[in-house]
Amino acid sequence: MNILFVHFLQVNTPVPRDIPIPLPLPEWLLVVLLVFSFLLHIVFVNLMLGGSIVTLWAEIKGLKNKFYDTLAYEVARTITVNKSLAVVLGVAPLLSINALYTIYFYSANALTGIMWILIIPLVAIAFLLTYLHKYTWHSMERFKILHIGIIALSVLLFLFIPLIFLVNINLMLFPEKWSSIHGFISALFLPNVFPRYFHFLFASLAVTGLFLFWYVGRKNYPFETIFPNNYTRYDVKKIAYSLTLGASVAQFLIGPIVLISLPSKGFGWGLLSIILLGASLALIAMWWIWKALSGPKEAINKRFGGIVVLMTITVLFMGSGRHVYRANALNPHRELMAIKTAEFEKLSANARLNVNKDEASQSSDNALSPVEKGAALFKTNCSICHQKDTKLVGPPITEMVSIYKNNISGLEQWIKAPGKKRPDYPQMPTLSQLSDADRENLAKYILSVQ
Amino acid sequence: MFHLDWLNDRFLIAMIAIIHVLINHGIAVGFVPYITWLEQKGVKNSKPNEITNLQWDGVAEKMMKVAFIITTTVGAMTGVGIWFSAALVSPASIGSLIRVFYWAWFTEWTIFVTEVVLIMVYYLTWKNSNRSLQAKLKHIRFGWYLSVFSWFTMAIIVAILGFMMDPGNWNTQHSFINGFTNPIYLPQLLFRTPTAMIVAGTFAYFLVFIFTKKGSDLRTKTISTTAKWVLFWTPLSILGAIYYYKAMPAAMRDNMSTAVGTIEFQQYYNLLKYIILGATASVFLIALFGVIKPSKVKWYMVVIPTIMAFSFLGIFERVREFIRKPYVIGGYMYSNLLRKEDYPLFQRDGILKYATYNSTPEITESNKIEAGKNVFMLSCSRCHTTQGINSITYVFERMYGSFNKPLDESAMAAYIPNMHNGRTFMPPFPGNQKEAEALAAYIKFLQQSHETLDGAQTSGVVINPLNNMDAAIQQKLATHTNDSIKTAQK
Numbered sequence: 001m002n003i004l005f006v007h008f009l010q011v012n013t014p015v016p017r018d019i020p021i022p023l024p025l026p027e028w029l030l031v032v033l034l035v036f037s038f039l040l041h042i043v044f045v046n047l048m049l050g051g052s053i054v055t056l057w058a059e060i061k062g063l064k065n066k067f068y069d070t071l072a073y074e075v076a077r078t079i080t081v082n083k084s085l086a087v088v089l090g091v092a093p094l095l096s097i098n099a100l101y102t103i104y105f106y107s108a109n110a111l112t113g114i115m116w117i118l119i120i121p122l123v124a125i126a127f128l129l130t131y132l133h134k135y136t137w138h139s140m141e142r143f144k145i146l147h148i149g150i151i152a153l154s155v156l157l158f159l160f161i162p163l164i165f166l167v168n169i170n171l172m173l174f175p176e177k178w179s180s181i182h183g184f185i186s187a188l189f190l191p192n193v194f195p196r197y198f199h200f201l202f203a204s205l206a207v208t209g210l211f212l213f214w215y216v217g218r219k220n221y222p223f224e225t226i227f228p229n230n231y232t233r234y235d236v237k238k239i240a241y242s243l244t245l246g247a248s249v250a251q252f253l254i255g256p257i258v259l260i261s262l263p264s265k266g267f268g269w270g271l272l273s274i275i276l277l278g279a280s281l282a283l284i285a286m287w288w289i290w291k292a293l294s295g296p297k298e299a300i301n302k303r304f305g306g307i308v309v310l311m312t313i314t315v316l317f318m319g320s321g322r323h324v325y326r327a328n329a330l331n332p333h334r335e336l337m338a339i340k341t342a343e344f345e346k347l348s349a350n351a352r353l354n355v356n357k358d359e360a361s362q363s364s365d366n367a368l369s370p371v372e373k374g375a376a377l378f379k380t381n382c383s384i385c386h387q388k389d390t391k392l393v394g395p396p397i398t399e400m401v402s403i404y405k406n407n408i409s410g411l412e413q414w415i416k417a418p419g420k421k422r423p424d425y426p427q428m429p430t431l432s433q434l435s436d437a438d439r440e441n442l443a444k445y446i447l448s449v450q
Numbered sequence: 451m452f453h454l455d456w457l458n459d460r461f462l463i464a465m466i467a468i469i470h471v472l473i474n475h476g477i478a479v480g481f482v483p484y485i486t487w488l489e490q491k492g493v494k495n496s497k498p499n500e501i502t503n504l505q506w507d508g509v510a511e512k513m514m515k516v517a518f519i520i521t522t523t524v525g526a527m528t529g530v531g532i533w534f535s536a537a538l539v540s541p542a543s544i545g546s547l548i549r550v551f552y553w554a555w556f557t558e559w560t561i562f563v564t565e566v567v568l569i570m571v572y573y574l575t576w577k578n579s580n581r582s583l584q585a586k587l588k589h590i591r592f593g594w595y596l597s598v599f600s601w602f603t604m605a606i607i608v609a610i611l612g613f614m615m616d617p618g619n620w621n622t623q624h625s626f627i628n629g630f631t632n633p634i635y636l637p638q639l640l641f642r643t644p645t646a647m648i649v650a651g652t653f654a655y656f657l658v659f660i661f662t663k664k665g666s667d668l669r670t671k672t673i674s675t676t677a678k679w680v681l682f683w684t685p686l687s688i689l690g691a692i693y694y695y696k697a698m699p700a701a702m703r704d705n706m707s708t709a710v711g712t713i714e715f716q717q718y719y720n721l722l723k724y725i726i727l728g729a730t731a732s733v734f735l736i737a738l739f740g741v742i743k744p745s746k747v748k749w750y751m752v753v754i755p756t757i758m759a760f761s762f763l764g765i766f767e768r769v770r771e772f773i774r775k776p777y778v779i780g781g782y783m784y785s786n787l788l789r790k791e792d793y794p795l796f797q798r799d800g801i802l803k804y805a806t807y808n809s810t811p812e813i814t815e816s817n818k819i820e821a822g823k824n825v826f827m828l829s830c831s832r833c834h835t836t837q838g839i840n841s842i843t844y845v846f847e848r849m850y851g852s853f854n855k856p857l858d859e860s861a862m863a864a865y866i867p868n869m870h871n872g873r874t875f876m877p878p879f880p881g882n883q884k885e886a887e888a889l890a891a892y893i894k895f896l897q898q899s900h901e902t903l904d905g906a907q908t909s910g911v912v913i914n915p916l917n918n919m920d921a922a923i924q925q926k927l928a929t930h931t932n933d934s935i936k937t938a939q940k
Contacts, residue, residue: 014913015922016806019545024552081570084522087530088566091559094533098548106541110452113538113907120466120531127523176919182910336922343925344804351795384865385872392861393849425851429872 013176015333016103018341023099030100031323037092039319043207044086049158050208051079052130054243056151063144067231071239073137074226076151078215079130087123101172103337104330108172108187115164115184126157159201163188166197173329174263192261198254202247203315209244210308213237217301234297241300245289248282255279266329271321278317285310374445377438381431388449394428397449404447411443412436452538453831453905458839459539460832466535468764470528472649475642475763477517477525479600480650482569484679485514486593491675493586501583505668511576513657518573522566529562539832542787543778551610558606565603568596601643608638637697641690644683645763648733651680652759655740655752670744677740677747684734691726694766725765729758775875784877786829793880801828801881807911813884822892823903825885836896836903843897857897862890 023030055076062069097105109116133150140147167187171177174190181187216223216236223233259275285307292300368376378386385393386400404411416439418428434442453459488510492502536544548555572592579589654676662669733755740747778785788796795804802808802821805828810821826834826842834842846862847853866886870878879886895901915921 011915011918011920012913013919014806014911015917015919017804019542019549021546021549024549080522081574084526084566084570087522087526088559088563091530091533091562092556094530095548095552095555095559098533098537098545099552102541102545102549106537106545109534109537110541110906111910113452113905116907117462117531117534117538120527120534124524124527127527128519131519131523179911179913183908333919336919336926339926339929340917340922343929348792348795351798352791354798355794380868381871384868429874431871431874 012179013333014178015175015336015340016107017344018337019102020341020345025099027100030096031327034093034096034100035319035323037089037096039315041086041089041093043315044082044089045162046204046207047082047211048079048086049162049201050204050206051075051082051211052151052155052158053205054208054212055079055133056148056155059144059148059151067228067235070227071236074216075212076130076134076137078211080127080134083127083130101326101330104172104175105168107175107178108168111171111178111181112164112167112184112187116168119161119164122157122161126154126161129154129157162200163193163197166200167193170196173266173326175333192258192263195254195258195261199251199258202250202254205247206244206251206311209240209242209247210311212240212243213304214308216240217304234300237300238293241289241293245286245293248286248289251282252279262325263329266325266327268324268328271324271328274317274321274324278314278321281310281317282314285314370441371445371448373438374441374443374448377434377442378445381434382442385428394425395422397446400446401449404443408443408447411446412439415439415442452907453827453903458833458835461839463532463535463539464768466528466531468767470525470532471767472760472763473520473525473528474604475646476649476653476760478521478565478569479604479643480646480648481517481653482572482593482600483597484647484650484654484676485510485517486590486597487679488513488672488675489593490590493583493590501580501586504580506671507580509658509661509668509672512661513654514573514576516657518569521569526566540778540787543783546779546783547610554606554610558603558610561599561603561606565596565599568592568599572596604642604646605639608642609635634694634697637690637694641687641694641766644686644690645759645766647683648680648687649759649763651676651683651737652733652752652756654679655747655756656749659749659752665745673740673747674744677737677744680733680737681741684730684737688730691730691766726762729762732758733762776870776877784880786832786877786880788829788877788880793878796880797882799882800885801825802885802914803916805914806917807906808914809912811914811916813888818888818891819895821885822888822890822895825881825889826892827903829880830889831903831905837900838902842893846893847897857894859887859890859894862893863887866890 025033055072058068058072058075062072129150133147133154136147136150164184167184167190170190170193171181171187177190187193213236215221216233223236227236255275288303288307288310292302292304295302387396389396389398400411404414415431415434418430489502489507492506492510495506496503533544572589575589575592579585655673658669658672658676662672736747736752736755739751776784777790778787781790783789788801800813802811802813802824805824808824808828810817810824813821826836830842834840834845836842843857846857850857850861852858863883863886866879866889867883870876879889881889
């Protein structure tokens with residue numbers, strides 16, 4: 001039974017050829033670039049998504065309480081900046097993953113093609129909606145529900161788009177699944193996609209909480225002139241910390257599900273220790289947040305720096321863990337692909353060598369007469385459109401002979417620069433690969449045909 | 451393989467790329483210097499007791515807002531979209547290019563990041579900078595930095611494109627410096643720079659009509675200023691276009707008439723020159739009118755030069771993109787994504803044998819149509835569809851003039867292996883004779899059945915048993931044994 005299953009896997013796992021060009025950098029350096037640039041990108045994606053969710057929530061609450069409405073506007077103003085950074089910072093990891101995991105990434109892209117390319121218009125629309133939302137804040141004051149609808153729509157888009165990325169990044173890890181995938185939807189329901197998605201979602205909320213805490217706490221932020229009188233920075237900071245804490249607790253519920261649902265092929269003790277270490281650092285940060293929230297008002301800023309540092313290290317650990325899993329999962333397959341590629345290169349080189357030998361033996365036939373040479377040229381260059389006495393694509397040879405009987409240079413000239421003569425025939429293309437001598441031989445052959 | 455059977459795969463990239471180029475050139479590279487110039491003029495023309503002419507400054511700020519929103523949404527996303535669509539349509543070529551040009555693109559990216567940050571700083575600090583003259587002047591300086599940066603981004607990207615157009619260099623030297631030193635680089639840059647300025651100016655006409663009141667003094671002044679801007683750049687753009695046109699290598703110019711359309715267009719090629727002339731002339735005339743009689747310019751008058759300026763840029767993009775044929779990477783990879791150096795192997799053993807995804811590794815009488823379909827997907831589908839744009843049935847029917855007759859299978863099978871001799875923009879057929887026959891049978895089947903072909907994004911993939919993991923493991927074991935035999939022999 002087991003053997004049968006393994007065999008089934010082998011038959012259904014493609015081993016494509018790699019692109020036979022060496023990596024532009026040592027692999028470890030590309031990996032470092034990929035992991036770091038990706039984390040930088042994803043933090044701004046988190047802020048964009050988390051920010052728009054917070055905006056939506058606060059604007060709805062703001063219908064009753066002006067304070068939340070102000071909060072919504074303040075967060076909304078940050079989304080458009082964060083989203084621009086999220087996009088530009090996405091290019092570097094995109095380049096790196098293209099270079100490192102070329103075949104895997106492109107295969108996943110192709111299998112979910114329509115949805116993959118839809119990312120472009122969907123993100124553009126979501127971005128335009130966030131601008132519309134931001135710049136109509138005051139002019140749509142009287143149409144609040146409609147205005148909330150705009151941000152709700154862009155939240156929906158922002159929630160959906162990461163799912164497309166995740167499906168791709170996930171699918172590329174499992175070549176053994178590729179032959180069973182028929183479009184985006186079937187790739188979406190691979191067992192580990194949704195746990196990973198929620199893991200990302202709560203990370204966004206946690207990061208946004210920390211960002212909000214910092215944003216309203218800045219010295220040059222004119223909090224008092226923006227917010228209603230009876231509210232202080234503490235009120236916003238409390239919301240921000242609660243968000244981070246709540247989202248982090250949720251991570252501890254989802255994290256294990258993510259681990260369990262991942263196929264076992266990428267696991268190892270190294271991976272597990274990286275993840276557990278990251279999680280334990282987060283636990284300390286969460287404890288500090290709890291202390292700040294339950295402590296006195298003045299002390300809420302205590303340890304903020306420490307919390308950010310710990311959370312950042314956690315993110316680094318999780319990001320590295322993510323890569324370790326990917327490397328573990330794909331390396332055996334990559335090894336096979338490398339062998340395959342080398343083998344193909346050898347075959348190709350051999351075939352090339354044989355052709356060169358053939359050509360060498362052919363070109364030694366210098367003894368051919370001009371007409372014979374012309375006949376050979378005619379066969380490879382002209383015979384597909386011109387036959388001896390029937391029309392194929394162009395007119396038959398007999399017609400050429402009747403036109404150019406005593407005008408060989410006219411025929412050569414025509415071959416050199418053909419035009420369009422007959423309305424019911426397509427125009428003859430220029431044969432730029434022929435030399436003057438070739439044309440001469442060709443014309444001699446054509447006119448020799450009886 | 452991903453395949454769009456109606457729209458045509460190439461079209462997908464082209465569509466995204468052209469939108470991107472128009473936005474990048476017209477609304478970033480050309481627009482930012484224009485706006486900064488306006489902003490500077492506002493300060494110069496203000497009364498001694500003001501920082502700037504606020505009305506004038508307000509119009510410039512609003513125009514910048516539109517540019518800001520467009521570049522950071524559709525502009526940025528179509529830029530990423532070129533990568534996305536290329537990964538789908540042309541994975542082998544974009545993958546090869548990235549492995550060679552990683553650093554070039556990485557550098558380009560750092561400039562791009564800086565550009566986006568600068569554009570945000572420039573626009574988002576505009577209103578605050580109106581508080582003091584010093585801040586305003588600093589803001590204007592910022593605008594000039596941004597202009598230089600946008601131009602740099604373009605200069606590097608053009609180097610990459612220029613490299614790809616330069617045949618032969620890929621095989622001899624995989625170095626990015628070639629991108630700058632190749633003969634097409636400077637002409638392209640000299641064409642793109644002034645043309646971007648013109649496109650920006652024509653786009654600005656419209657914004658002026660939106661943001662100023664009819665008949666107002668402000669409108670007259672902004673129109674005439676914009677017209678001066680366009681007038682200044684038009685002669686430079688014409689010179690750039692001529693230089694660019696002349697610098698295209700001779701072999702590529704041979705293909706150029708097909709690049710603008712299809713074979714029938716060959717005779718219209720000369721017309722293209724007049725179209726270009728017409729475009730620049732109409733742009734020039736309206737601009738001249740705008741300088742002399744700015745109050746008489748109406749919005750509909752600028753429609754034609756705007757369309758002309760956009761299509762002027764667009765047509766050059768199209769020519770540049772198509773002129774690479776039959777290669778996607780000059781001298782190295784054909785536009786069907788197969789490497790030139792692998793051709794001898796494919797033509798000897800057939801292309802099907804080496805394909806990773808292929809349901810018919812062996813052609814038999816019963817699977818001929820299916821095999822032909824696989825051959826089509828592997829060697830034709832990057833440029834041709836079955837029934838849609840540039841469909842394979844249409845091109846054959848047109849060639850044989852047999853729109854109502856069934857296509858001749860044996861004539862096509864004889865034609866396909868030789869077609870690159872007559873149609874120099876076509877890559878040679880990569881497969882063997884049997885595959886050509888299967889392909890011909892499939893094309894005839896397509897003509898008769900009007901069937902379409904789904905890409906991997908809907909129908910999934912079938913793994914070639916010769917290229918599954920089983921086969922790879924056998925290969926691995928074989929190399930191991932070979933190695934141990936060799937060591938034993940030593």
